[in-house]
Amino acid sequence: MMQRIKPFDHLILIIGALFLIAPVVMAFMSSTHSAIDIHSNGLYFTPGSDAVGTYGKVLTHRGGFTGDVTGMRMLMNSMIMGLGFAVGKIVLSMMAAYALVYFRFRFATLLFWMIFTTLLLPLEVRIMPSYQVMSTLGLLNSYTGLIVPLLASATGTFFFRQFFRSIPDEMLEAARIDGAGPYKFFIDILVPLSRTMMAAIFIIMFIYGWNQYLWPLLMTTDESFYTLMRGIKSILQVWIGSQIPDYNEAFALAVLAMIPPVAVVVIFQRMFIKGLTESDK
Amino acid sequence: MTDSPLRTTLPNGALLSRLRAWYSADTPNPAKRVQFDRPLTPWLFLLPQLAVVVIFFYWPSVQAVTSSFYIEDPFGFGSTFVGTENYTDALTSSQYASTAMFTAFFCVMVTGLSLGIGLLLAVKADKVIRGAATYKTLLISVYAIAPPVAGLIGMMFFDMHIGPLTDLAAFFGHDLRVGINYWDTAFALITISVWKQIPYNFIFFLSGLQSVPVSVREAALIDAQSGWRRFCDVTLPLLAPTAFFLLVINITYAMFDTFPIIDVVVKDKPANNPITLVYKVYLDGFKGNDIGGSSAQSVILMVVVAALTVLQFRFLERRVHYG
Amino acid sequence: MAHLSLRNVGKTYAGGNQPAVCGINIEIADGEFIVLVGPSGCGKSTLLRMVAGLETTTDGEIRIGERVVNTLDPAERDIAMVFQNYALYPHMTVRDNMAYGLKNRGASKATITERVNEASRMLELGPYLDRKPRALSGGQRQRVAMGRAIVRQPAAFLFDEPLSNLDAKLRVSMRMEIRKLQKRLGTTSLYVTHDQLEAMTLADRLVVLNQGKIEQIGAPLEIYRKPASTFVASFIGAPAMSLLDAFIENGAITLEGHVLAQIGNMAGPVTLGLRAEDLRIAKEGLPMMVEHVEELGAQRIVHGTIGAQTLAVIDTGEAAVQGAVRVAIDPDRLHLFDTTTGQRIESKRQTARELAL
Ligand SMILES: Nc1ncnc2c1ncn2[C@@H]1O[C@H](COP(=O)(O)OP(=O)(O)OP(=O)(O)O)[C@@H](O)[C@H]1O
Ligand SMILES: [Mg+2]
Numbered sequence: 007m008m009q010r011i012k013p014f015d016h017l018i019l020i021i022g023a024l025f026l027i028a029p030v031v032m033a034f035m036s037s038t039h040s041a042i043d044i045h046s047n048g049l050y051f052t053p054g055s056d057a058v059g060t061y062g063k064v065l066t067h068r069g070g071f072t073g074d075v076t077g078m079r080m081l082m083n084s085m086i087m088g089l090g091f092a093v094g095k096i097v098l099s100m101m102a103a104y105a106l107v108y109f110r111f112r113f114a115t116l117l118f119w120m121i122f123t124t125l126l127l128p129l130e131v132r133i134m135p136s137y138q139v140m141s142t143l144g145l146l147n148s149y150t151g152l153i154v155p156l157l158a159s160a161t162g163t164f165f166f167r168q169f170f171r172s173i174p175d176e177m178l179e180a181a182r183i184d185g186a187g188p189y190k191f192f193i194d195i196l197v198p199l200s201r202t203m204m205a206a207i208f209i210i211m212f213i214y215g216w217n218q219y220l221w222p223l224l225m226t227t228d229e230s231f232y233t234l235m236r237g238i239k240s241i242l243q244v245w246i247g248s249q250i251p252d253y254n255e256a257f258a259l260a261v262l263a264m265i266p267p268v269a270v271v272v273i274f275q276r277m278f279i280k281g282l283t284e285s286d287k
Numbered sequence: 288m289t290d291s292p293l294r295t296t297l298p299n300g301a302l303l304s305r306l307r308a309w310y311s312a313d314t315p316n317p318a319k320r321v322q323f324d325r326p327l328t329p330w331l332f333l334l335p336q337l338a339v340v341v342i343f344f345y346w347p348s349v350q351a352v353t354s355s356f357y358i359e360d361p362f363g364f365g366s367t368f369v370g371t372e373n374y375t376d377a378l379t380s381s382q383y384a385s386t387a388m389f390t391a392f393f394c395v396m397v398t399g400l401s402l403g404i405g406l407l408l409a410v411k412a413d414k415v416i417r418g419a420a421t422y423k424t425l426l427i428s429v430y431a432i433a434p435p436v437a438g439l440i441g442m443m444f445f446d447m448h449i450g451p452l453t454d455l456a457a458f459f460g461h462d463l464r465v466g467i468n469y470w471d472t473a474f475a476l477i478t479i480s481v482w483k484q485i486p487y488n489f490i491f492f493l494s495g496l497q498s499v500p501v502s503v504r505e506a507a508l509i510d511a512q513s514g515w516r517r518f519c520d521v522t523l524p525l526l527a528p529t530a531f532f533l534l535v536i537n538i539t540y541a542m543f544d545t546f547p548i549i550d551v552v553v554k555d556k557p558a559n560n561p562i563t564l565v566y567k568v569y570l571d572g573f574k575g576n577d578i579g580g581s582s583a584q585s586v587i588l589m590v591v592v593a594a595l596t597v598l599q600f601r602f603l604e605r606r607v608h609y610g
Numbered sequence: 611m612a613h614l615s616l617r618n619v620g621k622t623y624a625g626g627n628q629p630a631v632c633g634i635n636i637e638i639a640d641g642e643f644i645v646l647v648g649p650s651g652c653g654k655s656t657l658l659r660m661v662a663g664l665e666t667t668t669d670g671e672i673r674i675g676e677r678v679v680n681t682l683d684p685a686e687r688d689i690a691m692v693f694q695n696y697a698l699y700p701h702m703t704v705r706d707n708m709a710y711g712l713k714n715r716g717a718s719k720a721t722i723t724e725r726v727n728e729a730s731r732m733l734e735l736g737p738y739l740d741r742k743p744r745a746l747s748g749g750q751r752q753r754v755a756m757g758r759a760i761v762r763q764p765a766a767f768l769f770d771e772p773l774s775n776l777d778a779k780l781r782v783s784m785r786m787e788i789r790k791l792q793k794r795l796g797t798t799s800l801y802v803t804h805d806q807l808e809a810m811t812l813a814d815r816l817v818v819l820n821q822g823k824i825e826q827i828g829a830p831l832e833i834y835r836k837p838a839s840t841f842v843a844s845f846i847g848a849p850a851m852s853l854l855d856a857f858i859e860n861g862a863i864t865l866e867g868h869v870l871a872q873i874g875n876m877a878g879p880v881t882l883g884l885r886a887e888d889l890r891i892a893k894e895g896l897p898m899m900v901e902h903v904e905e906l907g908a909q910r911i912v913h914g915t916i917g918a919q920t921l922a923v924i925d926t927g928e929a930a931v932q933g934a935v936r937v938a939i940d941p942d943r944l945h946l947f948d949t950t951t952g953q954r955i956e957s958k959r960q961t962a963r964e965l966a967l
Contacts, residue, residue, distance in 0.1 A: 220546055
């Protein structure tokens with residue numbers, strides 16, 4: 007296509023990219039300076055010399071109110087949260103979508119609407135009763151409590167249902183003639199056929215799980231279950247009243263919390279965009 | 288797909304037949320020509336999802352509705368049925384009204400700005416050839432940053448001691464006092480929320496633009512001389528479905544997903560700070576221990592967001608169909 | 611190997627107000643190649659899929675061998691099917707695609723290897739055994755689909771328009787390959803197509819379907835020579851048989867005022883069928899106005915009008931054909947059909963001639 011390249015277009019893109027990226031870069035650079043330097047000089051655009059110390063401290067120093075949660079621990083919890091959520095989502099929603107698309111059975115339509123009504127209401131609007139239910143079930147301060155309730159939204163199911171519907175009808179017909187029953191067909195044919203889709207969904211769900219804030223905030227009072235997001239909240243709470251807040255540590259924590267999801271997005275960019283734009287949520 | 292119970296108008300007597308369709312195994316429009324015909328196996332596959340949905344969605348949702356009709360004793364000694372009092376209290380309180388006003392303002396600002404900037408960047412990124420991939424990667428990477436992290440970084444930028452934006456405002460003669468001055472805080476909240484949401488809109492607009500067939504673009508190039516005309520007459524109508532979809536998503540984002548940003552910036556101290564309705568539900572419920580009032584607000588929000596999602600869902604089905 | 615029998619078979623889809631197929635009776639001998647042919651939507655696929663067990667049979671009885679299979683699962687019917695879009699498993703290699711059905715049936719490793727190798731030799735798929743279907747051409751995919759059917763050594767092959775996704779040339783060669791293979795294996799086959807040429811060349815017997823009912827069953831030539839109705843007459847053979855409004859008066863067939871032949875004691879209007887190849891451009895005969903000529907190389911198809919009615923004639927002559935010409939008609943090769951029912955009318959003259967042969 008013939009079109010003149012205008013410097014103006016690049017200018018806007020550069021401004022846009024700067025607006026988005028500069029804060030991230032400054033957060034990273036500032037995390038490598040000492041708190042006192044930041045306090046007196048403001049944020050930095052250049053690397054400093056305190057990176058090893060700050061990150062070492064954030065990762066290994068026992069902090070928090072009870073003094074026994076390290077950055078490592080929070081990193082691990084975030085990882086469990088991201089992976090657990092992504093895996094759980096894929097397993098649950100693939101199975102449910104399989105039943106809804108490939109079976110003829112009573113109440114199928116009712117169940118379909120029961121499951122898809124969950125798309126109507128985000129967790130935030132029923133946060134209080136959800137909390138009460140969790141405490142009734144004794145699931146506060148547990149990985150199950152952190153992950154499983156978040157699986158109640160049917161986004162993944164909706165997506166897999168769309169995907170399964172797009173698979174040619176003949177695939178099942180051929181498999182049935184080849185003697186495959188419902189379990190064989192699922193394991194031998196459907197799961198391998200869905201590999202790319204699973205990967206795309208996995209990326210999105212991993213980021214979603216990793217980035218959860220409100221739910222971990224409510225579910226965890228025991229600091230050994232803190233995720234990085236929860237850690238950010240508590241590091242800000244500690245600030246209040248301190249002379250020179252630990253800016254550097256806050257930035258380091260923010261950087262740690264950003265790296266895995268950003269890396270995943272950048273590395274798997276194409277798959278991520280495909281998953282995002284085709285699953286629609 | 289057409290037999291959605293979300294359809295608002297039902298012809299007379301259709302309700303019964305629809306109920307029957309929910310029960311019957313013979314759906315008018317089965318997803319596959321051939322399906323497995325087993326009575327039990329599908330339930331086995333559905334069981335995990337159903338269990339999660341019932342326990343963690345329906346149970347709390349029902350509880351939200353019931354407790355919205357009660358006033359709970361703050362010390363946990365029983366509760367009293369009060370009818371719709373919680374609702375009238377909420378709807379007539381001036382605090383609720385001002386929060387609702389701010390939420391609306393916030394939604395409009397965040398949605399408008401992040402859609403506008405996202406679209407602008409997508410159109411430009413679609414045009415350039417050199418460096419397109421780099422711009423794309425840079426712009427997209429911010430998507431993955433969690434809202435609380437965005438809130439934290441934003442906080443630093445608006446910090447009264449070290450924040451470069453505070454310095455910038457001071458340069459223009461304004462004393463920016465985020466967390467203390469209502470509108471300053473609002474400004475910070477909107478800026479951070481927009482910053483976080485631009486990449487999402489950018490991704491969708493860009494893939495919308497890139498799915499416009501080359502032949503259509505070339506035809507437009509021939510038919511319309513000015514780039515602006517071309518954009519208004521050809522590109523924009525083609526992007527309309529994406530834009531509509533994003534509009535709903537962005538409103539939902541502004542209403543709910545900005546919770547962490549508000550929490551980080553306002554830090555439980557709403558004293559003289561703007562908050563959104565969702566944040567008020569949280570504050571009244573968890574900090575104020577007003578479970579009934581909080582639940583009533585939840586239910587009101589549920590109605591609003593359900594209406595929004597129905598809109599989106601119907602649209603989504605169409606989109607998936609024709610897209 | 612087995613014979614197949616369909617007795618009074620019918621199907622009404624749930625929600626459909628009239629049957630998609632009904633009253634189908636076909637007896638298929640062991641090793642026979644039967645082609646179901648008919649226009650789009652006439653119920654060919656429905657019938658085939660009922661035999662496969664992919665659709666329920668709402669009426670009648672289907673037997674494969676001695677077993678009534680109406681309620682059996684597709685896998686239990688001992689049939690193999692080749693789909694129009696091949697329906698190969700995209701994530702499996704050619705070898706695994708062919709082996710999958712055997713594996714599910716618990717065949718031993720040795721048997722699987724042996725059968726897959728044999729099938730791939732027959733279909734010349736050896737070099738592609740470890741490729742995924744994505745990396746194959748359309749014709750090769752088609753052969754893999756065939757291979758998947760062959761390795762199973764089923765009682766019957768079912769084909770649903772297996773060649774319609776191939777280009778014209780490949781279609782012709784694959785057609786011959788399928789026929790050769792079937793002869794060699796001797797497996798009873800049921801083949802669906804809407805292409806009458808494919809039907810003619812492949813079939814031992816043709817079943818012509820129209821709106822869910824059988825119009826005619828018979829060997830290709832028999833159907834070609836003696837179409838049972840105007841529907842069959844216009845569907846089988848290319849160019850299509852010209853159907854003209856004629857009249858019988860005083861025992862003579864009259865077309866646009868010209869007497870064509872004498873016939874027994876009938877009277878009234880008839881539909882007259884004329885095959886293009888039974889007509890000649892000649893010095894004598896019916897006057898025709900040439901409208902349009904299709905050159906095919908070895909011959910040409912001349913389209914023209916007699917009175918207000920259109921007619922196609924095959925001409926092999928060298929001279930250009932245009933304007934007013936005359937068309938000679940062999941009176942033995944006339945087809946007569948009832949004007950209202952469309953059914954064939956056997957003229958005495960023709961029967962007498964055939965008896966003499
Ligand atoms: N699942 C179904 N539900 C209802 N009616 C159907 C269904 N499948 C097919 N039909 C109808 O049954 C009739 C026969 O369809 P069938 O697919 O057997 O036609 P066909 O002869 O194979 O046509 P084609 O050459 O186009 O493949 C058609 O009128 C079709 O509309
Ligand atoms: Mg068909």
